Amino acid sequence: MTRSSGSVFAVQDGRSAFLDACRGQDVDHVPVWFMRQAGRSLPEYRAARGTGSILDALKSPELAAELTMQPVRRYGVDAAILFSDIIVPVAAVGFGVDVEAGRGPVVARPFRSAADLQRLRPLDPSADAPYVAETVGLAVRELQGTGVPLIGFAGAPFTVASYLVEGGPSRSYAATKTLMRSDPGLWRELLDRLADLAITSLRSQVMAGASAVQLFDSWAGALSPGDYAERVLPATRRVFEGISDLEVPRIHFGVGTGELLGLMAAAGAEVVGVDWRVPLDEARRRVGPGHALQGNLDPALCLAPWQVVAGEVMEVLARGGGVGHVFNLGHGVLPQTDPEILKRIVDLVHAADPAELCSSEAIV
Amino acid sequence: MTRSSGSVFAVQDGRSAFLDACRGQDVDHVPVWFMRQAGRSLPEYRAARGTGSILDALKSPELAAELTMQPVRRYGVDAAILFSDIIVPVAAVGFGVDVEAGRGPVVARPFRSAADLQRLRPLDPSADAPYVAETVGLAVRELQGTGVPLIGFAGAPFTVASYLVEGGPSRSYAATKTLMRSDPGLWRELLDRLADLAITSLRSQVMAGASAVQLFDSWAGALSPGDYAERVLPATRRVFEGISDLEVPRIHFGVGTGELLGLMAAAGAEVVGVDWRVPLDEARRRVGPGHALQGNLDPALCLAPWQVVAGEVMEVLARGGGVGHVFNLGHGVLPQTDPEILKRIVDLVHAADPAELCSSEAIV
Numbered sequence: 001m002t003r004s005s006g007s008v009f010a011v012q013d014g015r016s017a018f019l020d021a022c023r024g025q026d027v028d029h030v031p032v033w034f035m036r037q038a039g040r041s042l043p044e045y046r047a048a049r050g051t052g053s054i055l056d057a058l059k060s061p062e063l064a065a066e067l068t069m070q071p072v073r074r075y076g077v078d079a080a081i082l083f084s085d086i087i088v089p090v091a092a093v094g095f096g097v098d099v100e101a102g103r104g105p106v107v108a109r110p111f112r113s114a115a116d117l118q119r120l121r122p123l124d125p126s127a128d129a130p131y132v133a134e135t136v137g138l139a140v141r142e143l144q145g146t147g148v149p150l151i152g153f154a155g156a157p158f159t160v161a162s163y164l165v166e167g168g169p170s171r172s173y174a175a176t177k178t179l180m181r182s183d184p185g186l187w188r189e190l191l192d193r194l195a196d197l198a199i200t201s202l203r204s205q206v207m208a209g210a211s212a213v214q215l216f217d218s219w220a221g222a223l224s225p226g227d228y229a230e231r232v233l234p235a236t237r238r239v240f241e242g243i244s245d246l247e248v249p250r251i252h253f254g255v256g257t258g259e260l261l262g263l264m265a266a267a268g269a270e271v272v273g274v275d276w277r278v279p280l281d282e283a284r285r286r287v288g289p290g291h292a293l294q295g296n297l298d299p300a301l302c303l304a305p306w307q308v309v310a311g312e313v314m315e316v317l318a319r320g321g322g323v324g325h326v327f328n329l330g331h332g333v334l335p336q337t338d339p340e341i342l343k344r345i346v347d348l349v350h351a352a353d354p355a356e357l358c359s360s361e362a363i364v
Numbered sequence: 365m366t367r368s369s370g371s372v373f374a375v376q377d378g379r380s381a382f383l384d385a386c387r388g389q390d391v392d393h394v395p396v397w398f399m400r401q402a403g404r405s406l407p408e409y410r411a412a413r414g415t416g417s418i419l420d421a422l423k424s425p426e427l428a429a430e431l432t433m434q435p436v437r438r439y440g441v442d443a444a445i446l447f448s449d450i451i452v453p454v455a456a457v458g459f460g461v462d463v464e465a466g467r468g469p470v471v472a473r474p475f476r477s478a479a480d481l482q483r484l485r486p487l488d489p490s491a492d493a494p495y496v497a498e499t500v501g502l503a504v505r506e507l508q509g510t511g512v513p514l515i516g517f518a519g520a521p522f523t524v525a526s527y528l529v530e531g532g533p534s535r536s537y538a539a540t541k542t543l544m545r546s547d548p549g550l551w552r553e554l555l556d557r558l559a560d561l562a563i564t565s566l567r568s569q570v571m572a573g574a575s576a577v578q579l580f581d582s583w584a585g586a587l588s589p590g591d592y593a594e595r596v597l598p599a600t601r602r603v604f605e606g607i608s609d610l611e612v613p614r615i616h617f618g619v620g621t622g623e624l625l626g627l628m629a630a631a632g633a634e635v636v637g638v639d640w641r642v643p644l645d646e647a648r649r650r651v652g653p654g655h656a657l658q659g660n661l662d663p664a665l666c667l668a669p670w671q672v673v674a675g676e677v678m679e680v681l682a683r684g685g686g687v688g689h690v691f692n693l694g695h696g697v698l699p700q701t702d703p704e705i706l707k708r709i710v711d712l713v714h715a716a717d718p719a720e721l722c723s724s725e726a727i728v
Contacts (some may be wrong), residue, residue, distance in 0.1 A: 091460035128682055159421050174664040174698055183669035221620070224640045224662060226679075256585075258622045259641050276588045298537040298588060364476075 004254055015082035016149050018078040022212060022271050022292050024250030024324040030317060031078035032349040033151070034342060035253075036332030037071035038083045042339055044070050054099045055091055058084055059131045072148055072340060075346045078326075079151050079212070080143060082136060082205065086155025086216050087163060089197040091207070092129040094162065095119045103169060108169035110175070114186055120193045125204035132201070133208035140209030149212060151251070152205030157194035157255075158236040164190075172220045180231050191235035199242035206246045214251040215239060215269065218331075221256025228260050235306030240268030251294055255331050261286040276301075276330035278317040292324035297345070299329040302337045309341060313348050322357030365494025366691035380513050382442040386613030386635050386656050388688040393471060394681060394721070395442035396713040397515070398706060399617075401435035402447045406703055408434050418463045419455055422448055423495045429540040430504035436512055438703060439710045442690075443515050443576070446569065450519025451527060452582050453561040456493040459483045459528065463673030467533060474531035474539070475625030478550055484557045489568035496565070503553040504573030513576055515615070520581030521558035521599040523618075528554075537586045539690040542572030544595050555599035563606035570610045578601060579633065582695075592624050597631055615658055619695050640665075642695035656688035661694040661709070666701045673705060677712050677720060686721030695713060 018031035039045055049068055058064050067083040070231060085104045091097045095106045096119070111119075125133060140150050158176075163169075165176040180187045186285050202213050217236060220228060240250055252264050253273025265287040272291050274283040276298035283293055297316050301309060316327065327349045333342065382395035403409055412430055413421060421426050425484060431447040451469045455461045460483070461471045475483075491495060503516050522540075525534075529540040544551045556710065566577045584592060604614055616628050617637025629636050629651040636655050638647040642663035647657055661680050665673060691713045697706065 048705075115723065168587065172664050174667055177662065177664040178667040181665060181672045208429055221641070225643065227662075256620050256641075259646075277585070277620075279589065294557045298541065298591075300536050300541040301545060303542040323417055334536055 005130065012207050015029075015344060016147055016211070018212060018326060019149055019249060020054065021285065021326050022094060022251070023062060024290075024292050026323065029350045030320065030322060030325055030352060030354055031076040032327035032346050033079040033331055034071070034075075034079065035081075036107070036340070037077060037081065038067045038076065039100045039333060040335035041333050041337040041342075042070055042074065044074070054085055055088070058088060058135070060137050061131050063132035064131070064135040065142065067076065068139045068150070069142055069226070072143070074144075075343050076350075077148070077346055079149055080139060081214070082116060082132075082139065082153060082343070084132060084135070084153065086160060086218075088132065089123050089154065089201045090160060090194070091162065093119075093121050093123055093197070093203050093297065097163065100168075105163040106168040108210040110168075111179075111190065114189075117186075117189055117193060120190075120197070121309030123197050123200045129201075136205050136208035142223055142281040144167055146325065148188070150210050151212045151214055152202055153214040153216060154198040154201045155194075155241055156220065156239065156252075156254075157191040157198065158223070158232045159217050159219045160194045160198075161187075161190055162219050162222075170219075173219065175228070177223075177314060180227070182229070188235075189233065191232070192238070195235045195238045195242070198239045202243050203246065204240070206243070206248055208217065210248065212251065214253055214273070214278070217252065217254040217257075217264075220254040220260060220264070221258075221275075225259050229263050234261055236264075236267045244268065251326075253294065260287075262288065265291050271326060273328070276331065280316065280325065281321065283300040284321070291297050293320065294326040294328050295320075296330040299331050299337070300333050302329070302334065302341050302345075307343065310348060312354075314344055317349065317352050317357050320357065322352075322354035369499050375395075377576065380442065380511055380575070382577060382690060383513055383613060385688060385690050386615070388634075388654075388656050389470040390687065391606045391718055393714045394586070394684065394686060394689055394691050394716060396691035397441040397445065398435070398484050398693055398697050399445075401439065401441060401445065402431045403697060403707070404699035405697050405701040405706075406434055406438065408438070408598070414709055418449055422452060423500035425495050425502050428495070429506065432499065432503045433506055436507070436510075439707050440714075441512075441710055443513055445515040445578070446496075446502060446503065446517060446574065448496060448499070448517070450517070450524060452493060453472040453518065453565045454484065454524060454558070455607045457483075457485050457561070459488055461527070464532075469527040469563070470532040471528055472531075474475075475525070475528040475543075475554065478553075480528075481550075481553055481557060484554070484561070487561050487564045489564060493565075500569050500572035500574055510530065514574050515576045515578055515663050516566055516574030517578040517580060518562035518565045519558075520584065520603065520618075521555040521562065522587070523581050523583045524558045524562075525551075525554055526586075527581050537583065541587075541591070544591070548595070551595065551675075552599070555596070556602070559599045559602045559606070562603045566603070566607050570607070570612055574612065576613040576615065577607065578617055578637070580630075581616065581618040582619075584618040584624060584628070585622075585639075587624070589623050589627065593627050597627055598683070600628075600631045608632065617658065622650075625642075626652065629655050635690060637692065638694065640664065644680065644689065645685065648685070656690060657684065658690040658692050659684075660692070660694040663695050663698050666693070666698065666705050666709070670705065670708060671711065674712060676717075677709055681713065681716050681721050684721065686716075686718035687699070
């Protein structure tokens with residue numbers, strides 16, 4: 001393995017360790033970013049954000065770009081991620097969805113029948129949600145010269161569908177699974193429409209300057225492998241195929257997806273996100289060759305004393321093996337997380353030598 | 365393989381298919397019961413139960429025994445399970461915990477420091493919660509002659525601890541994991557006390573007539589394998605060892621435990637419960653020989669049309685392989701479930717020939 005000399009900085013020689021790691025290429029340090037790195041854990045976020053609805057905040061590109069940039073400045077992470085929400089596209093086409101603080105997306109009139117498909121017309125990014133591309137543009141301009149790329153994102157068809165059908169967050173996904181199994185034709189149509197919304201949204205984000213994308217299928221882990229393979233994977237694959245010509249790294253993430261990792265890898269993304277339940281060396285076996293991994297420190301462990309956190313970070317790095325690994329949490333930053341701990345994690349990850357991690361993999 | 369001639373009845377020749385299956389012995393039909401088979405899905409439950417707190421309802425042995433019996437009468441399941449709650453022992457020693465309808469256990473003063481250990485004194489079943497053994501006695505008396513055994517149960521140390529530490533249901537278990545990793549000594553003491561409470565409670569239920577026990581570690585799936593193995597498994601193993609002399613089958617169940625199945629099997633139970641995320645043939649590989657499996661139909665699929673349900677039931681039976689399999693859902697019955705569907709599931713499971721399932725296992 002050839003690699004450039006060690007460095008603890010995110011960017012060297014104009015190359016992005018994040019983009020290189022996504023493509024399985026050699027890196028001089030393991031790149032790191034955090035899901036929900038922008039958000040309530042940051043005092044500067046709470047100060048800038050105010051108390052209004054997140055959907056209103058997103059309509060101010062200046063504010064959304066500022067929130068996007070805050071964690072980049074504070075932590076020195078290897079990637080920014082657009083400050084947005086997975087329900088923006090469905091909200092923008094007028095489905096009728098809001099985000100309740102502390103609860104999540106809520107839908108006044110949940111998706112119930114074929115008539116509701118009319119509430120999911122195609123997205124026209126420049127007319128329906130011009131603020132998204134504007135935010136991307138502002139953030140990318142501010143990132144220029146830093147070498148830090150911006151990640152765009154969308155919700156995967158299943159996870160967005162679960163909010164539309166349940167009317168809000170759920171533990172059992174009973175209404176979603178009932179629709180899926182009682183009206184398979186309508187279910188496929190719903191997922192195809194949501195796939196198209198995701199494609200359109202992701203394409204516009206990349207056109208505006210995003211260098212990578214992540215598809216959040218956060219709740220796919222609620223499904224059995226059989227249901228996932230037959231009733232969800234086709235629409236997800238369609239999303240990844242619909243952006244394959246853009247040649248940006250694509251990340252595919254969900255929580256509790258241990259049994260689905262092989263199937264998720266087959267959906268087409270370059271990178272598979274893994275939560276903390278599956279050690280990365282085992283995840284690599286399930287995902288198979290040709291994919292990078294992203295993860296997987298338990299976000300709850302960020303609340304433990306630093307010595308505990310540091311030990312866990314080193315364990316994740318060792319199991320990640322140094323190459324084809326983007327360090328991240330296994331799910332989003334918890335609001336009560338001390339930003340200082342995240343900063344120390346970034347520094348610790350950057351200080352590790354990928355070549356040593358690579359050779360240590362076998363003895364974990 | 366030798367077995368008696370086929371029968372669709374739960375009991376034959378005074379033998380219990382449920383107890384035989386737990387022990388991996390041949391059965392003339394695959395036994396079936398449902399977690400939360402007693403509860404809100406039954407109209408006769410809603411009629412008998414009224415609207416008061418469940419903890420008050422449990423203090424009436426006549427009512428609790430009646431609620432225990434209702435699903436046995438209606439469904440013809442192969443086992444009754446005591447109508448109770450996993451927080452009864454901690455409530456009975458005065459920790460200060462209640463159950464909110466639609467939310468679950470809530471704790472006014474969560475467990476925070478060593479001083480809170482004093483709120484977890486040993487349980488004296490006959491003085492602190494005499495109604496539990498009385499309910500067991502009444503139910504066992506009513507079950508006499510039917511050959512249907514009664515399952516007693518307790519909450520596993522981790523899952524009960526999560527309620528005491530979080531103060532209620534949680535998605536991240538952040539406070540619990542923080543205590544676990546910031547004060548390992550206190551964590552071990554807490555889990556050992558909860559293990560002792562579970563042992564005392566389970567022993568008294570068996571002494572009163574329960575023929576099997578289930579330990580619910582419902583939320584253990586939130587843990588990484590490393591955390592589980594080092595910080596939870598020892599206390600759980602202690603529970604199973606503490607009742608091993610009673611020689612009743614012991615069932616060990618949690619949700620989302622795909623990565624933990626091997627470790628959970630090592631805790632000592634004869635039977636490992638599996639949710640719907642891991643197909644039973646794969647679960648059997650992870651659990652290893654010498655254990656029976658319990659599961660694992662997705663409870664949400666019980667809301668689908670009967671043809672869908674029937675297909676899924678047959679799939680679970682095929683993957684279960686007929687021997688060493690107790691049919692169940694992968695988690696509790698959802699309140700909106702039609703009891704008629706559960707009745708048809710019982711009949712379908714009983715009609716299957718274990719010998720044919722056994723020979724079909726290889727071709728699933």
